[in-house]
Amino acid sequence: MRILIAGAGIGGLTAALALLRNGIDVELYEQAAELKEVGAGVQLAANGTRVLHALGVGEELKALSAETQSKEIRLWNTGETWKLFDLGPVSIERYGAPYFTVYRPDLLDVLARAVRREKSDAIHLASRCTEFAQDDDGVTLGLESGDTARGDALLGADGVHSRTRQTLFGRTSPSSPASSPGAASYRWSGCPSTWRAWWARTGSGPAATSCITRCAPGR
Numbered sequence: 001m002r003i004l005i006a007g008a009g010i011g012g013l014t015a016a017l018a019l020l021r022n023g024i025d026v027e028l029y030e031q032a033a034e035l036k037e038v039g040a041g042v043q044l045a046a047n048g049t050r051v052l053h054a055l056g057v058g059e060e061l062k063a064l065s066a067e068t069q070s071k072e073i074r075l076w077n078t079g080e081t082w083k084l085f086d087l088g089p090v091s092i093e094r095y096g097a098p099y100f101t102v103y104r105p106d107l108l109d110v111l112a113r114a115v116r117r118e119k120s121d122a123i124h125l126a127s128r129c130t131e132f133a134q135d136d137d138g139v140t141l142g143l144e145s146g147d148t149a150r151g152d153a154l155l156g157a158d159g160v161h162s163r164t165r166q167t168l169f170g171r172t173s174p175s176s177p178a179s180s181p182g183a184a185s186y187r188w189s190g191c192p193s194t195w196r197a198w199w200a201r202t203g204s205g206p207a208a209t210s211c212i213t214r215c216a217p218g219r
């Protein structure tokens with residue numbers, strides 16, 4: 001069986017790694033000419049790190065991550081803080097896996113290297129997916145270059161503005177669960193009138209232990 005994947009972000013690369021490690025052939029098509037993320041961080045909760053450990057990249061990731069010990073949320077203008085939860089040993093005890101904060105390009109790099117270890121030419125860069133067609137035997141994926149690829153199934157991992165999703169379900173708003181099948185909107189509930197937050201890691205490596213989320217209305 002051969003699975004085509006549109007998009008080599010965190011989702012596409014993780015899916016590719018899982019399929020390859022289970023003996024299923026994969027071809028990944030990524031529109032960008034090189035695999036690079038913007039220089040921000042990402043929090044990986046226990047449900048995610050457990051999967052990454054199972055896929056064999058846990059230790060590699062651990063060396064590049066900070067294992068957060070606890071988390072608090074802070075109001076931007078007063079500095080008032082609320083403790084959210086304990087992490088560190090509590091995460092391992094309760095959920096069986098650690099809570100990491102990691103630099104996004106590092107995560108992408110670890111995943112891409114692991115995919116290439118399984119199949120060196122699995123990732124096709126500068127390959128923008130434009131259309132696809134299904135029939136009884138599989139799916140044909142069209143690329144911007146005019147090339148096509150044939151597989152048994154197509155996995156759309158092409159992000160929040162997914163062309164794959166739009167082709168299947170029509171134009172939908174990613175922030176509207178009602179109009180977007182399977183989509184979820186998120187809102188931080190601990191901090192009134194805040195819908196967006198960002199976090200900062202203090203220090204780096206194993207010594208970095210705190211994660212601060214600053215909240216502001218409309219940010």
Ligand SMILES: Cc1cc2nc3c(=O)[nH]c(=O)nc-3n(C[C@H](O)[C@H](O)[C@H](O)COP(=O)(O)OP(=O)(O)OC[C@H]3O[C@@H](n4cnc5c(N)ncnc54)[C@H](O)[C@@H]3O)c2cc1C
Pocket residue numbers: 006007008009010011012029030031032041042043044045127128129130157158159160162163
């Ligand atoms: C500010 C911010 C903070 C976040 N923080 C966290 C966090 O701390 N923890 C967490 O778990 N999640 C976090 N998220 C969510 C997380 O970033 C996303 O869930 C995750 O990146 C989604 O991965 P993805 O692979 O589905 O999509 P993406 O990462 O968007 O990857 C999609 C890929 O598909 C490619 N692509 C798009 N269209 C095409 C096409 N037509 N053909 C070929 N390739 C295409 C893109 O170039 C990209 O490489 C955050 C999101 C934001 C915006």
